[in-house]
Amino acid sequence: MEKIILGKAYVLGNNIDTDQIIPAEHLVYSLSDEEESKKYGHFALSGAPLPEAGLPGGGKPFITGDNYLSEYSIIIGGSNFGCGSSREHAPFALQKAGAKAIIAESYARIFYRNSVDGGFVLPMESENKLNDIIKTGDEVELNLTDYTLKRIADNKVFQLKHPGDVLPIIEAGGVFDYARKTGMIV
Amino acid sequence: MAMTITEKILAKSAGKKAVRPGENIWLNVDVLMTHDVCGPPTIQIWKKEFGENAKIWDKNKLVIFPDHYIFTADKHANRNVDILRQFANEYSVENYYDVGTERYKGVCHIALAEEGYNIPGTVLIGTDSHTCTSGAFGMFATGVGNTDAAFILGTGKIWEKVPESMKFTFDGNLPSYLTAKDLILYILGDITTDGATYRAMEFDGQAVYDLSMDERMTLTNMAIEGGGMNGIIKADAVTEAYLKERTNKKYEIFESDADAKYHSTYRYNANELEPVVAKPHSPDNRDTVRKVQGTKLTKCYIGSCTGGKLSDFVNAAKILMGKEVKVPTFIVPASTTVAGELETIDISGISLKDIFTNAGCEIAQSSCAACLGGPADTVGRSVDHDVVISTTNRNFPGRMGSKKSEVYLASPLTVAASAVTGKITDPRDYL
Ligand code: SF4
Numbered sequence: 001m002e003k004i005i006l007g008k009a010y011v012l013g014n015n016i017d018t019d020q021i022i023p024a025e026h027l028v029y030s031l032s033d034e035e036e037s038k039k040y041g042h043f044a045l046s047g048a049p050l051p052e053a054g055l056p057g058g059g060k061p062f063i064t065g066d067n068y069l070s071e072y073s074i075i076i077g078g079s080n081f082g083c084g085s086s087r088e089h090a091p092f093a094l095q096k097a098g099a100k101a102i103i104a105e106s107y108a109r110i111f112y113r114n115s116v117d118g119g120f121v122l123p124m125e126s127e128n129k130l131n132d133i134i135k136t137g138d139e140v141e142l143n144l145t146d147y148t149l150k151r152i153a154d155n156k157v158f159q160l161k162h163p164g165d166v167l168p169i170i171e172a173g174g175v176f177d178y179a180r181k182t183g184m185i186v
Numbered sequence: 187m188a189m190t191i192t193e194k195i196l197a198k199s200a201g202k203k204a205v206r207p208g209e210n211i212w213l214n215v216d217v218l219m220t221h222d223v224c225g226p227p228t229i230q231i232w233k234k235e236f237g238e239n240a241k242i243w244d245k246n247k248l249v250i251f252p253d254h255y256i257f258t259a260d261k262h263a264n265r266n267v268d269i270l271r272q273f274a275n276e277y278s279v280e281n282y283y284d285v286g287t288e289r290y291k292g293v294c295h296i297a298l299a300e301e302g303y304n305i306p307g308t309v310l311i312g313t314d315s316h317t318c319t320s321g322a323f324g325m326f327a328t329g330v331g332n333t334d335a336a337f338i339l340g341t342g343k344i345w346e347k348v349p350e351s352m353k354f355t356f357d358g359n360l361p362s363y364l365t366a367k368d369l370i371l372y373i374l375g376d377i378t379t380d381g382a383t384y385r386a387m388e389f390d391g392q393a394v395y396d397l398s399m400d401e402r403m404t405l406t407n408m409a410i411e412g413g414g415m416n417g418i419i420k421a422d423a424v425t426e427a428y429l430k431e432r433t434n435k436k437y438e439i440f441e442s443d444a445d446a447k448y449h450s451t452y453r454y455n456a457n458e459l460e461p462v463v464a465k466p467h468s469p470d471n472r473d474t475v476r477k478v479q480g481t482k483l484t485k486c487y488i489g490s491c492t493g494g495k496l497s498d499f500v501n502a503a504k505i506l507m508g509k510e511v512k513v514p515t516f517i518v519p520a521s522t523t524v525a526g527e528l529e530t531i532d533i534s535g536i537s538l539k540d541i542f543t544n545a546g547c548e549i550a551q552s553s554c555a556a557c558l559g560g561p562a563d564t565v566g567r568s569v570d571h572d573v574v575i576s577t578t579n580r581n582f583p584g585r586m587g588s589k590k591s592e593v594y595l596a597s598p599l600t601v602a603a604s605a606v607t608g609k610i611t612d613p614r615d616y617l
Contacts, residue, residue, distance in 0.1 A: 015379055015468065017582045024558040024585070028255065028262030031227045031332075032234075047584050080380035083413060084582060085558075086315040088227065088331030108413055109384050110315055114331035165210050165347070175337055175345070176235045185236075185341060 001171050005100045005122075005142040006152075007073030009134050010062055011055040012048065014078035018111065020047035021082065021090040031092060040089060041068035041096030054136040063097060070097040074140055077104035078131045081123075082111025091120035101142050103149060103160065105129055116166050119174030124149075125161040133158070188443040190351040192386040192418055195326045195440055199309045207350040207449075215247065216308035218338045221294050222252040224313035224331070226269040231336035242277055243342035249281040249303055250274060251294040256285055256553040260561035292521035292552030295319035295491040299403065300523050302433030306421035307440050311335070311344055316491055316579065318409040322402035323429075324421030324439060329410065349415045350449035351386040351442075352377075356393035358457040363614045365501055366397055366404035367493065367577065367597035371462045372454065374411055375472025383413030385449055388442065393456035394419060399428045400497035407492040408579050411469040461600050461612055463575070466592040467583045475600055475612045485574040486511065486605040487566050487586070488598055489518025489550070490557035493577025496527050498598040503538045505602035505616045506545040512608030515547040516566035518555045525552050547605070559587040568593065575604045 026043045030036045045053065045062035054060025062070050075094065081104035082090060091114050094102070101122040102115070115123045124142070130149070134140065139152035147160040163170055172178035179185045187204045189197065197204055200211040220228055233240050242248055250270055255263035267285055274282035281303075283291045291297035295316055298304055306324035310317065313335045320327035330344065338344050354373055373387075387409040394405070402419050409417030420441045429437070461475040488494065488502050499517070519525040528539040528549070542549055548565070556566035557578045568574050568591035576586065581593035596604070599613035606616065 017580075019559075019580075019582045019585050025561055027223050028260060028266060028561075030262075032230045047589065049583050049589060080383065080413065083379055084315065084580065086224065086313055086317075086329040086331055088224070088333060106380060106383065108380070109415055110329055110331060113334060117337070118331065118333035175333060179337070179341075184343075 001144065003144045005074065007100060007140065008071060009074050009076050009136060009138045009140045010070070010072035011076045011131050011134055011136045013052050013055060013131065015080045015083055016048065016077055017084035018082060018087050018090040019084055021045055022087065022093040023047040027087060027089050031089065037096060038068040040093040041098070044070065044093040044097035055131060056135060060136055068096065070099065073098055073100045074142060075099055075102045076131050076134045077102060078129065079105040081107050083108035086110045088114045088118055091115040091118060095120040103130060116169055117175035122170065127159045127161060130158055188445040188447065190386065190388060190442040190446040190448070191324065191420055191440045192326060192351055192388065192416060193348060195307055195309065196346065196348055198307065199326070205348045207348050209348045210345055211348060212343050212345050213309050215311050215338050215342050215344060216305070217247050217249060217303050217310040218335060219249045219251070219294055219298060219310065219312035219317065220335055221250070221254055221314060222266045222270060223254045224335065225250055226266045227332040228313055228335040228339065229269065229273050231332055232339045235336060236340045240340060242339055245277065245279055248279055248339065249298065250279060251283050251291055251297050252285050253293045254554045254558065255560055257551055258561040258563050263561055290522055292519065293491045293494070293554055295407065296495060296520040296524070299399065300432065300521060302429070302435065305435050305437045306425065307438035311338060315410045316407050318414060318417045319403050319407040319491060321406040321409065321416050321418040322399060323425055324419060326416055326418070328416045347384065349384055349386045351388050352382055353388045353390060353448045353451040355391035355451070355453045356456045357391050357453065358393055358455045360393045360396060360456045363461060363599060363617050364456065364459060365597040365599060366401040368459060368462050370405050370408040371464050371472055371595065372459060373452065374408065374464065374470040375462070376452065377412050378470045379411060379468055380413040382409065384415055387412060387414040387417045389417065389419045395422055395424070398497055399424060400495040403495065404492050408469065411579060461597060461614065463600065463610065464581060464595040466594065467581055469580060469595060475596070475610060478610050479612055481610040482573060483513050483575055483604060483608055483610065484572045485568065486513055486515040486601050487556060487574055487576035487578065488601055489516065489520065489555055490578040491520050492579040493598060494518050494520035494524065496524050496531065498577055499524070499528060499538050500531065502598040502602040503533055503541045505599060505606065505613060506547070507533055507536065507541050509545055509606045511546045511605040513605065515605040517542050517547045517549045518566065519552045522552050556586050559585060575601050575610060577601050
């Protein structure tokens with residue numbers, strides 16, 4: 001697991017549901033075909049209403065043009081991130097678009113599990129609300145040794161929560177690698 | 187140690203005497219359910235992780251229902267069903283309910299109940315967030331993603347954090363103008379969409395035990411809209427009567443100890459409630475129908491796992507009988523069984539199907555249909571600035587198709603009354 005993740009922040013509001021992360025009509029593409037699965041990256045967060053896409057101000061789509069990679073790699077959300085359906089396509093889409101980590105106040109259970117068990121993106125919880133402090137485009141650095149987020153411009157540091165019991169699964173890179181490491185499966 | 191019904195079932199599944207909220211445990215899964223959207227990627231992960239000689243841990247415990255994207259020309263969607271079909275053939279999965287055959291069932295959560303897979307005291311995991319529906323049968327049921335499902339497919343196991351429980355009690359009798367949908371919308375308005383995250387939602391009280399299994403499933407179905415891990419109702423004589431007609435599997439009935447500990451408890455008097463809706467764009471955006479009545483509509487929709495059961499159509503038919511709808515109104519039976527019942531069940535000698543047809547409704551084939559938008563050719567899908575009132579469970583932006591549309595969630599009674607006027611209407615005006 002990388003201990004330091006540096007990237008540009010993309011900021012969203014509360015209750016970002018899985019239909020916003022990847023609208024249902026796109027759930028038909030292959031997740032295993034390297035080329036076809038890029039569509040998930042291309043449509044990542046395409047369901048987010050434009051006025052709330054890229055706060056403050058909105059109007060900044062996560063993906064522009066024909067790209068499937070986003071210029072942003074760290075997503076900052078509010079509460080209840082990933083609520084809604086069980087579609088694993090959601091954290092997968094964010095990963096495909098190049099997102100490495102999400103920092104939110106809280107997560108919906110299935111989205112959190114999917115992110116961790118599939119090893120797609122790192123779901124971190126912040127101690128305090130950060131989506132009205134960090135701005136879309138800010139350079140930030142996520143430190144997974146002391147669980148902090150630093151805003152590069154002014155070196156301001158924000159405390160995140162320790163992942164708790166799921167840390168071994170995160171460190172292993174997903175539930176399968178964890179199960180192999182612990183001898184549960186071969 | 188005093189335990190809730192959820193804790194007792196989880197303890198049994200984990201092979202432990204007792205469990206406490208917060209504890210991480212490995213559960214032995216009794217049934218794994220998947221469908222056409224999440225089945226193919228689940229199979230692919232399972233093959234990748236367990237290798238070419240991957241084995242299904244227990245074929246009899248795997249159930250597959252194609253249901254989401256069924257009646258569409260979308261080639262990717264059809265490819266998903268092909269993958270399921272091929273998998274079922276290759277591995278001789280008996281519990282596969284193929285499209286285009288007599289075995290086709292429709293929406294998974296209702297089909298699970300109808301086909302006798304919901305067994306009190308057991309653990310059912312599905313690759314669909316509304317898997318919590320099955321909790322209406324006094325069992326632990328919850329949704330997971332493809333990776334967790336692939337892990338279960340190979341091992342029969344899943345890790346779970348034992349949830350704290352919240353208890354929702356409805357005393358009194360449910361008035362004729364209310365349905366289970368009003369009850370759950372009340373709760374969601376109170377606790378909000380993340381009020382039950384990582385928790386069990388236990389439903390109790392006279393008004394709940396008076397409900398049919400159909401109506402109980404409406405309650406547990408929407409536990410996930412509060413973020414709940416599971417929704418649960420203790421099995422009773424109503425449950426047993428339903429099971430007796432569908433399965434001879436043995437079961438064990440669990441119930442919460444009187445002194446079990448809850449995260450929180452909520453108490454309502456069913457007699458004092460009135461019809462409610464969830465306004466756009468969130469299931470917790472509750473208001474009374476009276477407050478929003480008169481809102482102009484462009485579409486009405488009665489369908490989905492939460493709002494397309496027989497009881498939902500009986501309720502809607504009570505109002506639509508002998509009336510005409512003012513706006514396009516879609517009737518989408520959740521399952522093929524329900525579709526059949528529309529023809530065989532009548533009110534005063536007129537079949538439900540005739541009541542709807544005479545009223546000018548469009549009756550569609552059983553599937554998830556526009557509940558989740560779906561491919562562009564999906565029946566009932568919202569377009570442009572549609573204003574829809576629907577018996578479904580989610581009204582997030584774009585959920586039913588168009589991002590610009592507005593969706594109100596309501597009971598089948600409220601939707602039917604609104605169809606008659608073309609505006610949001612209180613069902614009490616028509617009962
Ligand atoms: S009917 Fe709607 S909520 Fe139910 S399983 Fe289908 S898409 Fe999901």
